[in-house]
Amino acid sequence: MSRLTISIFSESRAGILNKVSSAFSRRKINILSLTASECEVEGIFRYTLLVEDDESKIRKMVLQLEKQVEVVKAFYHFEEELVSQELALFKIPTSSMTNGNAEKIIREHNARFLTIEQDYAVVEKTGFRAEIQALFDELAPLGILEYASSGRVSISKPETNIQSYFNQEVLGEKISRRISI
Amino acid sequence: MESVKSQTITAPSTQQVNGSKAVLEALVKEGVEYIFGYPGGAIMPIYDELYHYHDQLKHILTRHEQGATHAAQGYARASGRVGVCFATSGPGATNLITGIADAQIDSTPLVCITGQVAAHLLGTDAFQETDIIGISMPVTKWNFQITKASEIPGVLAKAFYIAKSGRPGPVLIDITKNAQFEEFDFSYEQCKGFRSYIPTPKLNFDQIDAAARVINAAEKPMLLLGQGVILAEAENELKAFIEKAHIPTAWTIMGLSALETTHELNVGMLGMHGNYGPNKLTNECDVLIAVGMRFDDRVTGDLKQYAKQATVVHIEIDNAEISKNVHAHYPVLGDAKEALTALLPVIEENNHEDWLNEFRAFAQTEYDKVIHDELNPESAELTMGEVIKFINEEVNNDAIIVTDVGQHQMVACRYAGFKQTKSSITSGGLGTMGFCLPAAIGAKMGAPDREVIAIIGDGGVQMTIQELGTILQTGVNVKVVILNNEFLGMVRQWQELFFDKRYSATEMINPDFMLLAKAYSIECEKVDERDKLRAAIHEMISHDGPYLLEVRVGKENNVFPMVPSGASVSDIILEKPQNI
Numbered sequence: 001m002s003r004l005t006i007s008i009f010s011e012s013r014a015g016i017l018n019k020v021s022s023a024f025s026r027r028k029i030n031i032l033s034l035t036a037s038e039c040e041v042e043g044i045f046r047y048t049l050l051v052e053d054d055e056s057k058i059r060k061m062v063l064q065l066e067k068q069v070e071v072v073k074a075f076y077h078f079e080e081e082l083v084s085q086e087l088a089l090f091k092i093p094t095s096s097m098t099n100g101n102a103e104k105i106i107r108e109h110n111a112r113f114l115t116i117e118q119d120y121a122v123v124e125k126t127g128f129r130a131e132i133q134a135l136f137d138e139l140a141p142l143g144i145l146e147y148a149s150s151g152r153v154s155i156s157k158p159e160t161n162i163q164s165y166f167n168q169e170v171l172g173e174k175i176s177r178r179i180s181i
Numbered sequence: 182m183e184s185v186k187s188q189t190i191t192a193p194s195t196q197q198v199n200g201s202k203a204v205l206e207a208l209v210k211e212g213v214e215y216i217f218g219y220p221g222g223a224i225m226p227i228y229d230e231l232y233h234y235h236d237q238l239k240h241i242l243t244r245h246e247q248g249a250t251h252a253a254q255g256y257a258r259a260s261g262r263v264g265v266c267f268a269t270s271g272p273g274a275t276n277l278i279t280g281i282a283d284a285q286i287d288s289t290p291l292v293c294i295t296g297q298v299a300a301h302l303l304g305t306d307a308f309q310e311t312d313i314i315g316i317s318m319p320v321t322k323w324n325f326q327i328t329k330a331s332e333i334p335g336v337l338a339k340a341f342y343i344a345k346s347g348r349p350g351p352v353l354i355d356i357t358k359n360a361q362f363e364e365f366d367f368s369y370e371q372c373k374g375f376r377s378y379i380p381t382p383k384l385n386f387d388q389i390d391a392a393a394r395v396i397n398a399a400e401k402p403m404l405l406l407g408q409g410v411i412l413a414e415a416e417n418e419l420k421a422f423i424e425k426a427h428i429p430t431a432w433t434i435m436g437l438s439a440l441e442t443t444h445e446l447n448v449g450m451l452g453m454h455g456n457y458g459p460n461k462l463t464n465e466c467d468v469l470i471a472v473g474m475r476f477d478d479r480v481t482g483d484l485k486q487y488a489k490q491a492t493v494v495h496i497e498i499d500n501a502e503i504s505k506n507v508h509a510h511y512p513v514l515g516d517a518k519e520a521l522t523a524l525l526p527v528i529e530e531n532n533h534e535d536w537l538n539e540f541r542a543f544a545q546t547e548y549d550k551v552i553h554d555e556l557n558p559e560s561a562e563l564t565m566g567e568v569i570k571f572i573n574e575e576v577n578n579d580a581i582i583v584t585d586v587g588q589h590q591m592v593a594c595r596y597a598g599f600k601q602t603k604s605s606i607t608s609g610g611l612g613t614m615g616f617c618l619p620a621a622i623g624a625k626m627g628a629p630d631r632e633v634i635a636i637i638g639d640g641g642v643q644m645t646i647q648e649l650g651t652i653l654q655t656g657v658n659v660k661v662v663i664l665n666n667e668f669l670g671m672v673r674q675w676q677e678l679f680f681d682k683r684y685s686a687t688e689m690i691n692p693d694f695m696l697l698a699k700a701y702s703i704e705c706e707k708v709d710e711r712d713k714l715r716a717a718i719h720e721m722i723s724h725d726g727p728y729l730l731e732v733r734v735g736k737e738n739n740v741f742p743m744v745p746s747g748a749s750v751s752d753i754i755l756e757k758p759q760n761i
Contacts, residue, residue: 011377015314015324022319063501069323069343072377 002055004076005084005154006062008047009039011070020047023065029053033086033151044072048154077156088132088149089114090123096142097121105142109135120145195368200330200361201230204294207337209237210369213265215256215626216240217249221269222309224296226361228267241626241655244647246273248619250280251645254289255623258606259581259631261414263344264623266293271309274355275316279613281351282320286610287435288412290349292340299359300328313355322350330363334370342372347380348499349412381498384515384523392470392494392511393527399468401536402428403459403491405451405480408435408609409473409498415518416440416602419472422521427533429540431459433474434594437605442578442598448540452480453744454591457551457753458543460744463488464751465539470494473517476506477610486749496520550755551741556596562735563711565592565664571718572634572662573598580632581606581624585617585641588670591740593636603628615644621659622651632660632722639665639691649701652727660721661703661729663694666736674739678757679746698729709733 010016017036024031032050039046051058058076066074094116096102106113111125125135132149198206204227208216216238220228231240243249246268253264264284268277274295284291298307314326323343325336333356340352374380396402410419416439423430423440429448430440440447449456451463460482463469469491474480481487484506495502495509496517503512513520555566569592572580578598584590584607599605606624608616621635642663652659673687698705704724708717714732721728744753 015318018315019318026319060501060505063505067499067501069378 001052002058003050003052003079004055004058005079005082005152006047006049006051006058006065006074006076007154007156008049008065008074009041009044009072010047010068011072012038012043012045013070016045016070017047019068019070020049020065023061024049024051027057027061029057029061035151035153037153048152050152075156077154081157082154083157084128084152084154085126086129086132086150086152087124087126088136088147090125090135090139090144091120091146092123092139093143093145094119094121096139100142102139102142105135105138109138111135195366197364198367199226199230200327200333200356200363200365201226203330203333203365203367204337204356204361205230205234205238206367207334207369208265209234210371211263211337211341213263214239215623216265216267217243217252217256217623218267219243219246219249219269219273220267221273221296223270223298223358224267224273224294224356224361226358227294227296227356240267241622241651243619243622244650245645246276247279247615248645248648248651250277250284250291250293251613251616251619252623252626252648252651253291253293254280254284254287254616255583255606255620256627257284257289257291257623258620258627259603259624259633260627261603262627263290263292263341266291267295268293269296269309270298270313271311273309274313275311277353278317278320279611281317281353283608283611283613283616284351285320285322287608288349288408289351290344291351292337292344293351293353295353295355296361297326297355297357300357301359303328303357313353317353320351321353324353324355326355326357327360328357330360330365333360334367338370338372339375342374343378348409381516381519382500382514384513384519386523388511388513389520389523390527392496392513393524395468395492395494395511396426396428396470396524397529397531400533401462401466402426402468402470402533403462403466404428404430404470404472405433405474406430406436406439406472407433407474409496409517410436410439411473411602413473413498413517413519415473415516415521418518418521418525420444422525422528425525425530426528427531427537428470429459429462429533429537431455433477433480433609434590434605434607435609436474437594437607438599439602441600446537448537449544450595452477452750453482453746454595454740454742455744456544456595457547457742457755458540460742460750460753461543462539464490464749466491468492468494470496471507471509472496472521473498475499475502478506481506482744482748482750482752486751547742547755555592560735561711562738563709563714563732564738565589565734566596567711568662568664568714568718568732568734569593569596569636571715575718575722576632576634580604580634581628583607583617583621583624583633583635585637586612586614586671587638587641588666588674588738588740589636589638589664591671604631614641617641618645618661619648619651621661622648622655622657625657625659633658634660634662636662636664638670639663639667639689640669643691646697649697649703649729652703653701657727658725659727661727662721663729663731664734665691665694665731666734666738667691668736670738671740673737677737677739694729694731703727703729705729705731707731707733
């Protein structure tokens with residue numbers, strides 16, 4: 001079993017996520033986290049999924065995903081080949097700052113306040129899963145009103161294959177790189 | 182007014198049409214001849230427009246939408262072109278799914294067009310609304326829902342391109358009713374490709390050179406050919422290749438007929454009920470060259486004991502198939518025709534007569550122990566094998582043989598003779614009972630100059646038997662041979678061999694097939710005696726029109742050889758084990 005991050009680059013179209021997720025469910029592979037976003041190439045969406053399974057099974061599935069007509073390219077990476085982060089938001093009672101030491105905890109964890117209202121405050125923490133968990137564990141006794149976190153967002157460390165792929169001429173058509181990002 | 186008129190005339194590339202007409206114009210532009218379909222509420226505007234297209238598009242009204250997909254598959258496989266289906270929304274669309282799944286696993290190019298409720302009703306559980314895009318997604322190469330008429334030309338052009346390019350497959354296009362009515366400026370341009378899809382990977386000549394070196398050094402090479410050879414139209418290249426390097430060649434049932442039966446290097450069928458030699462010697466060859474096949478489990482048996490001694494060269498267009506089941510030491514990614522063309526000049530002329538003799542020795546053993554009795558039985562009961570033998574003689578090994586699924590399929594694939602490619606049409610990957618009868622109808626339309634013979638079991642024929650109505654209405658000249666053993670024979674064989682003869686739900690009480698044929702005004706005959714069989718087959722082939730021949734065969738005959746489920750290919754058995 002390996003912890004693997006799968007990156008799928010596809011055309012942006014309704015239904016692609018269904019296609020992607022059915023490739024996983026068909027093989028009974030549980031998706032631990034999922035993030036979808038635009039990428040540096042115009043019109044191309046990037047899906048980042050975290051799974052824990054056999055590498056050979058994942059390798060075959062990634063090839064099947066890449067075969068999908070709208071999928072431009074799919075990769076999988078081991079943990080050490082990536083820089084990844086997750087983002088979490090915590091809603092805590094404002095009273096926890098006066099009655100407890102929430103403010104100190106938040107500062108120590110390099111988290112930051114997004115808003116402070118009369119009744120509650122919203123705190124943002126970006127980091128590894130373990131760091132977010134550590135903050136969660138310390139805030140929990142003071143009361144967490146609401147908690148949400150993103151899936152992982154990853155960038156691969158080596159000269160990224162997807163870029164070289166996009167720099168190629170595909171079917172004679174130069175794919176326009178987005179410059180406004 | 183005058184100026185408007187002249188403007189319309191000087192702009193011939195676009196015309197104001199409704200979505201329905203645009204669909205039919207697109208089919209005409211794609212060179213479609215036949216549509217296999219069934220009308221209904223949500224596709225009525227398209228059918229209404231079809232009324233005006235009699236001279237350009239022939240519509241075959243099947244008796245069930247599943248029949249439409251199988252007929253389109255038969256058409257596609259016999260002609261090498263894209264099969265086209267129409268169906269309405271809801272149940273019409275869901276009835277297509279079995280045929281679409283069959284086409285997906287057997288790489289058959291289809292474009293299926295379904296009607297859908299109007300766009301404003303989507304997601305409201307409207308009458309005959311079903312999420313066919315969601316349902317068909319896992320079994321299509323591509324699918325798309327059109328909600329605006331203006332999308333029709335671009336999407337249909339893409340649909341045909343995707344269906345037939347690279348590794349072919351089925352495409353489903355769902356068109357909402359409002360889009361069928363909507364008017365727009367129509368112009369059509371065939372699709373030549375788009376950025377996210379590379380159907381045919383460019384050959385890597387390093388891979389070609391590496392593969393050639395291994396093949397040239399081989400002492401006991403063996404080649405496995407699959408349907409990829411037929412889909413790439415690489416039959417001649419393959420023949421030149423195996424003749425030059427003198428390589429014994431076996432086939433999967435999807436590759437059957439790519440190499441003529443009588444070719445000296447044709448060593449027979451792979452897999453569970455394949456021939457003795459190719460199964461045994463898979464585990465003795467030194468180089469295994471797979472061309473356009475995917476090492477299905479029915480071909481490989483237990484993977485842990487499959488060709489472990491061999492260096493594997495895999496020529497394949499689909500990257501996801503390489504090293505999926507069997508590790509490819511020397512992959513060659515690309516179109517089979519291009520790859521074999523590139524290999525031909527770099528492989529050396531060779532002679533492997535001693536090695537070929539090993540196949541011949543196994544073939545002799547198989548003939549003595551199995552084939553002789555199957556083709557020349559001494560028992561009173563008829564065998565499936567002798568029926569195929571007489572058909573071979575009657576058509577001189579030159580018919581399109583369409584089969585269903587089960588014992589008769591294995592027997593037909595084992596014994597039918599072929600001279601031309603695209604002549605064996607069967608449901609390989611999905612194993613869809615009911616495939617044969619409608620597929621034969623489509624095959625005859627795809628290859629009207631050829632004799633088309635459907636070989637079906639008594640079980641499978643009853644799954645799509647309503648297509649006798651399609652034969653009645655179209656008069657299509659197919660010969661239907663029902664091999665009736667009053668059992669679901671293959672399941673019964675397994676029950677006999679592996680489930681202590683507990684014949685659970687396999688015995689069939691059948692209708693009178695003669696009365697049925699007569700009800701559909703189809704000429705027919707029933708045979709249960711050997712001395713009448715040859716004459717009956719002759720009568721069937723001579724008859725100018727559709728014909729149904731029922732042959733009563735032995736109720737509990739088995740198909741051998743057999744690689745027992747989960748066993749190694751080299752543990753193939755020629756007869757029932759003693760302890761059973």
